Amino acid sequence: MHDMADLDLFPKNYEDARARFLKLAAQAEGPKVSDRWVVPSATGDNFTVDTVYFPPLNKSKTLFVIISGVHGLEAYAGHAIQAMAMSELLPKLNRADAGFFFIHSLNPYGFKNHTRGTEAGVNLNRNCSAFPDLYRTKNEESIRLSDRFIPKEPVDSERCFLLRQMRKEGEKIFFDDVSLDEFIKGSGLGQFTSREGLEFGGFQPEPQIAKMTEALKNILPGFEDIVLFDLHTGLGERARLHLLTGDVEGCVDPQLFAQLFKPEEDRSVYDFTPAESEGFYQTLGATNNIFPELATAGQRICAMTMEFGTLGHTLDHQLESLNQWLREHQGSLYGYANPDLGNEVRADYLEKFFPKDPEWRRQILATSREFLTRVFRRAGVLR
Ligand SMILES: [Zn+2]
Structure with a gap:
């Protein structure tokens, strides 16, 4: 059974999570490229976003990008899901034609200090763009x-x-x-005017978003299909996986979506929730949105948010x-x-983004395991 081991995958804190991520990355077999993006801080803390890229062994067909901690304290769950994927699933994956890029704890300040935003008060999920226009948007x-x-x-x-x-x-x-x-x-939606306002997207890309953009620009070319799983908690029905997409054109290629996701067949695993659903909302500068910006003509994208509910979704x-x-x-x-x-x-x-309840924790890992297994199988990288 996975149960006891699953609970151990939830980290004590940011440092504990980072140490395990680095260990799992080091233990993984085959070619890989590790990187570390320093996130400067006035607190004097040594904040880094750690990444590991497993390139395809033969040809570049499908790239999977899995990100945790865009919203700092949501990295508790995001880390656990990444750790499960790296320790259990990765060794079984056929890496001949597929690449896997893990980005760990994109907002380390927020993880350590239990905030969603960065030290500058920026919501990284409103801060992503390859172009400066975003930061001039008026809301x-x-x-x-x-x-x-x-x-x-x-x-x-x-x-x-x-x-x-x-x-x-x-x-x-x-x-x-x-x-x-x-x-x-x-x-x-997000705004780019005031740190004091809600969902501040910043005046320019935060240091880790600039680094991520650069890394994606290097990795994306040559792939036919690009799949993002951005791991979040806090919105939707308790312990339920809600699969959300970006709002901008090109975030979801309908054919690739139809190949990898079968919302009817997968009903026991997740709900596919369109952005215009009641209680959910559209956003500017989301991580999903940067993928169509960086893709070249002909590349198919599925940039998905995996959102696990915590409190629930009643009124x-x-x-x-x-x-x-x-x-x-x-x-x-x-x-x-x-x-x-x-x-x-x-x-x-903290409870709103990382419930103490062991049942919630077991369930989100069991769901993530089943979800990723189905998607990897349909992508032809897992038998
Ligand atoms: Zn979130």
Whole structure:
């Protein structure tokens, strides 16, 4: 049985995770290229994103890219999934025509400090582009929502300011005159104006995004098919795998998708969730979006987000998730009325992205194992 060993794959902390990733990369057989991207920090910590690339042995047909920790503290689960894939699946894969590129803990500051964003307050999943235009995008709606609903003062309540403005009209939730859906979609998109606003995408690529872009530019050419699995937690039904795509054109090649993913047949393993579903939202500068930017004509892309739910996806869960998100955001910027409240908010926040429940942990690993096995088999790299 995998059960006990599976729980051991969840790391104690960032350093523990990095050490295991490096060990697994070193132990893997065959040709490989390891790299280490230093992420400068004012904290004096030695932050690195570690990568290992297993090139195809004969010809370049399919490239799989597997990323953990785009959102810092989601790397607890992302690391465990990568460690399972590297230790169990990789030795069984036929690497003749396929390459495998593992990027570990893309936001080490956030992993260590239990934040989603980087030290500069940037959400890396709004920071990805090969072109400068992204960082000039204006999302005035998001700035208005942040100015209106995030008080520039210490957190002093169990309920964030937004939820204290809540009212119901029939089944529909409003905060003053702004509907829940408008709030989620307006702020979720990302903005490039203010660190204090929600889902800040930065003014330029963060150091690790610049490095990742450079690495992908080197690796991608020559492959026919490119598949991204970007590992996340925190959105959707509890312990359920939601397969999401990027929103920009070219993120998902329909033929490649049809070959690798069979949402009907795979219903026991995942839900395929289009970006416009209620409670989910479109984004600018997502990791998925950079793949079509870097691909050359004729390359087929499937840039997928693997998102495991934690709290759940009922209305109450979504509201609680909002509460935890906004309290942590406000607290990280303006502090807390007392230390106990700060500790409580931070503990809730960690639980939201990395539940303690061993059942949740076992289930996401079992699901990832089954999911990757099916995809690798359909890609012809696993018999
Ligand atoms: Zn995430």
